[in-house]
Every structure is written in C-alpha cells, then in structure tokens.
Amino acid sequence: MLFLRYYLWLVPHVLLGIVVIVSLRKRLYQTLPAFFAFAVFQLVQFLVLFTVTKFVTPSSIHIYVWLLTCGALIGVLLQLAVLYELVRTVILSRTSLQRVLRLLFAFALAILVLASAATSGSLRDVGRERIMNGFETLDFSNNLVLAGMLVVILLFSRALNISWRSRATGVALGFGTSACIGLAAAAVRSGLGESAFVGVDVMQMAAFHVSVVIWIVYLFLPDRTPAFAGSGLAKSEIQFWEQELQRMTGQ
Amino acid sequence: MILASVIVVLAFLALFLILHVVKGHHATGRDLDQLASRLQAVDVDAFRNLIDEREEEYLREHLPQREFRGIQRERKLAAIEYIRCASANAAILIRLAEAAREDPDSAVAQAAEKLFDNALRVRLYSFRVVPRLYAGLLFPGASLVPADLADTYDTVTRQVVMLGLQYPTRGMSAAL
Numbered sequence: 001m002l003f004l005r006y007y008l009w010l011v012p013h014v015l016l017g018i019v020v021i022v023s024l025r026k027r028l029y030q031t032l033p034a035f036f037a038f039a040v041f042q043l044v045q046f047l048v049l050f051t052v053t054k055f056v057t058p059s060s061i062h063i064y065v066w067l068l069t070c071g072a073l074i075g076v077l078l079q080l081a082v083l084y085e086l087v088r089t090v091i092l093s094r095t096s097l098q099r100v101l102r103l104l105f106a107f108a109l110a111i112l113v114l115a116s117a118a119t120s121g122s123l124r125d126v127g128r129e130r131i132m133n134g135f136e137t138l139d140f141s142n143n144l145v146l147a148g149m150l151v152v153i154l155l156f157s158r159a160l161n162i163s164w165r166s167r168a169t170g171v172a173l174g175f176g177t178s179a180c181i182g183l184a185a186a187a188v189r190s191g192l193g194e195s196a197f198v199g200v201d202v203m204q205m206a207a208f209h210v211s212v213v214i215w216i217v218y219l220f221l222p223d224r225t226p227a228f229a230g231s232g233l234a235k236s237e238i239q240f241w242e243q244e245l246q247r248m249t250g251q
Numbered sequence: 252m253i254l255a256s257v258i259v260v261l262a263f264l265a266l267f268l269i270l271h272v273v274k275g276h277h278a279t280g281r282d283l284d285q286l287a288s289r290l291q292a293v294d295v296d297a298f299r300n301l302i303d304e305r306e307e308e309y310l311r312e313h314l315p316q317r318e319f320r321g322i323q324r325e326r327k328l329a330a331i332e333y334i335r336c337a338s339a340n341a342a343i344l345i346r347l348a349e350a351a352r353e354d355p356d357s358a359v360a361q362a363a364e365k366l367f368d369n370a371l372r373v374r375l376y377s378f379r380v381v382p383r384l385y386a387g388l389l390f391p392g393a394s395l396v397p398a399d400l401a402d403t404y405d406t407v408t409r410q411v412v413m414l415g416l417q418y419p420t421r422g423m424s425a426a427l
Contacts, residue, residue, distance in 0.1 A: 096368050097375065122254055147265045154272040160374050161342035163349055173273050180266035184259045191255030 001198070008205035013046040015212040022219045028167070031223075032089070034081035035171050039215075041078055045071040062131065069135040076142045079175065083149050086172055090157055090164050105152070112148040116141035123190040140186035146179035170218020174211035181207030286343050291336045298333040301326050324388055331384050338377035344370035 020039050023029060029036040049067060056064050087105055092098045120140050125133045150172055157164065164172075182204050189200040300306055307326075311319055344366060351363035 176269035184262035187255040187258035
C-alpha cells in the first residue's frame with residue numbers, strides 16, 4: 001500500500017512535468033495560459049510539499065497541512081481561471097453574444113457556489129483539527145463547483161451544437177474526471193470519517209493520475225476541430241442559390 | 252451518510268455525463284450533405300402569424316371564449332413545433348458556419364461568422380421561448396413570445412443564402 005501511495009503521489013507529478021515541457025514546446029501558454037499556470041503551480045506545490053515531508057515531524061504536521069490548504073486555495077483560483085478560459089475559448093470568443101452568455105455562466109457559477117456552501121455545511125467534519133476540516137471543505141466545494149461547471153459548459157455547448165477543439169476537450173475531460181472522483185471521495189471521507197482517509201486519498205490520487213494521462217494524450221494529439229466532408233458547389237447549385245436569394249430579398 | 256451517498260451517486264452521474272458529452276463531441280464532424288438532408292422546412296410567415304398579438308386579439312374578439320381557448324392552444328402547439336424546427340435547423344447551421352469559417356476566402360469566413368452568431372441567437376431564443384409557450388398553454392391570455400424570434404430566423408435564412416453563393420451549403424436554403 002505504501003508503494004502504491006508513493007507511486008500515485010510521484011508518478012502523476014512526473015507526468016505533469018512532461019505536460020509542462022510539451023506545453024512549452026507547443027506554446028500552449030499562449031492558447032491556454034491558465035491551464036499552463038495550473039500545471040506549473042501543481043508541480044511547484046508538489047515539490048514544496050514533498051520537501052516539507054522530509055523535515056516535518058508529528059508535532060509540526062500542522063505546517064504541512066497549512067501549506068496544503070494554502071496550495072489548495074491557490075489551486076481553486078487557478079481552476080476557476082481554467083474554467084473561464086474554456087468558456088472563453090470554446091464559446092465566448094466565437095460569438096458576439098458574449099454579454100448574455102457570460103451572464104448565463106455567472107448565474108450557473110453562483111448557483112453552484114450556493115449549493116457547495118449548503119452541502120459542505122451539512123457534511124460531517126472529518127477530523128478534530130479545524131485546519132484539516134477547512135481543507136476538506138475547500139476541496140469538496142472546489143470539486144463540486146468544478147464538476148458542476150464542466151457539466152454546464154459541456155451540456156450548453158452540446159445544446160448549441162458548438163464543436164470543441166480537441167485540446168480544450170482534453171483539458172475539460174481531465175478536470176472533469178478528477179473533480180467528479182474528488183467529489184465522490186470527499187463525500188465518502190465525510191461519511192466514513194478518519195477510517196477512510198487512506199482509501200479515499202488513494203482514490204483521489206488515482207483520479208489525478210488519470211487526469212494527467214488524459215492531458216498528455218490530448219497534448220500529443222493534433223489540436224483540431226471535427227472535420228467536415230462534402231463536395232464543392234456545382235454550377236447548377238450556384239444558379240439555384242441566385243434564384244433563392246432573389247426570392248428571399250424580394251428583388 | 253445519506254447526503255454523502257447522494258453526492259457519490261451524483262458525482263458518478265456527472266462523470267458519466269461528461270464522458271458521454273465528450274464522446275459526442277468527437278463524433279460531431281459531419282458530412283455537409285448528410286447535414287443538409289436533416290434540415291426541415293419552416294414557414295416563417297406562418298410562424299409570425301401564430302405569435303402575432305393582433306391576430307390573437309382579433310380571435311379573442313370574434314370567437315366565443317371556449318373556442319378561442321381551444322384555438323389558442325392549437326396555435327401555441329403549432330408555434331412550438333415551428334420553433335423546434337427552426338432550432339434544429341439553427342443547430343445544423345452552426346455546424347455549417349463552423350466549417351465555412353475555416354475557408355481561406357475572407358468573404359466566406361465573414362459570412363459564416365454572421366451566420367454562426369445568428370444561428371446561435373435562434374438556438375438561444377428557442378431555449379427561452381419553448382418553456383414560455385408551454386407556460387402559455389396554462390395561461391392562455393398571456394403574451395409570451397418575443398416577436399424578434401421570427402426576424403432573427405429570417406436573418407439566418409438570408410445569411411444561409413448569402414453564404415450559399417460562396418460556399419457549398421448543399422441545398423440548405425431550399426429546406427429553410
């Protein structure tokens with residue numbers, strides 16, 4: 001079990017390092033800067049926490065938990081930035097209806113924040129320490145908002161029939177997987193208490209591992225929109241269109 | 252524990268939904284001919300007539316109350332059907348515009364840009380209007396449909412024709 005935990009802690013971050021390097025080479029920081037910043041931040045946070053674990057003792061564990069919580073807070077802000085980036089890239093940048101759509105997404109976000117506040121308040125505390133409970137609440141709320149917003153964005157673009165570029169799809173799928181499993185894990189941890197800590201931790205780390213693999217796969221795939229097939233306009237069709245135009249405009 | 256179980260179920264449902272929608276996005280590249288064949292005819296004038304307030308007022312004044320309600324109900328159901336058709340067409344036109352936007356000819360790309368915007372507008376309107384029309388079935392007296400829906404759809408139709416002069420839209424305006 002210890003090996004598995006170390007594997008799930010180290011390997012996804014090594015893979016995330018590959019994501020950062022490939023993103024630099026493919027200039028992803030220009031198209032998806034928030035995602036790039038998130039990946040870099042996750043790496044830095046991992047390096048800091050990994051170093052701290054080498055020096056921390058049971059009496060100073062609160063330093064680790066504080067660092068974890070502060071990191072999670074910054075992570076939440078960066079993930080919200082990634083969400084906005086996805087909405088902007090996939091939907092807002094492609095239409096002049098930005099004001100209406102931005103309002104719609106802001107409304108969905110407000111509903112989800114309210115829902116996360118209500119449900120996280122109803123969940124049982126996982127430990128005796130306030131900072132640990134604070135971290136759990138933050139983690140749960142973040143996953144709820146992230147998963148909810150991704151469902152909203154994906155369903156909305158599906159309803160409007162807007163296609164996604166493959167790289168944005170990969171980013172959304174990665175975050176969606178990690179957020180949904182993280183949400184389930186946080187609920188299990190709240191339901192079962194401290195006895196489920198290790199199992200739930202493994203579940204969350206495995207979800208993050210899957211997410212990083214998804215990001216790597218989509219990074220190596222060409223970034224394209226779905227292809228369309230079809231032949232050109234024939235002369236008879238052009239004549240038809242001309243007649244149609246005259247009919248429509250009444251000329 | 253019950254709340255935790257509900258959240259676990261909802262989380263997995265959300266994951267399933269995300270996977271399903273992403274899978275759908277991968278399968279969305281289509282043959283333009285196949286898209287064109289899915290377009291349905293929409294008579295914009297007939298739709299305008301169905302949501303015209305003056306027409307409604309006229310019927311209200313000249314028909315017995317019971318008959319007026321029955322007719323209004325039929326008119327609203329017909330309007331819903333028209334909007335559904337227009338919305339389905341708009342969804343196809345969004346894809347057509349997306350394909351045309353990649354065209355190297357800037358005139359085609361610009362026309363596609365406008366078409367994309369207006370098709371999106373029709374689609375958004377339809378999401379807003381259909382529930383209002385259903386509400387109108389419950390409250391027959393209330394006027395619930397914005398008149399600009401028909402205008403926007405008309406604009407979209409014209410833009411398809413404009414685009415069709417420059418780009419292979421494969422018989423789409425005929426269906427519109």
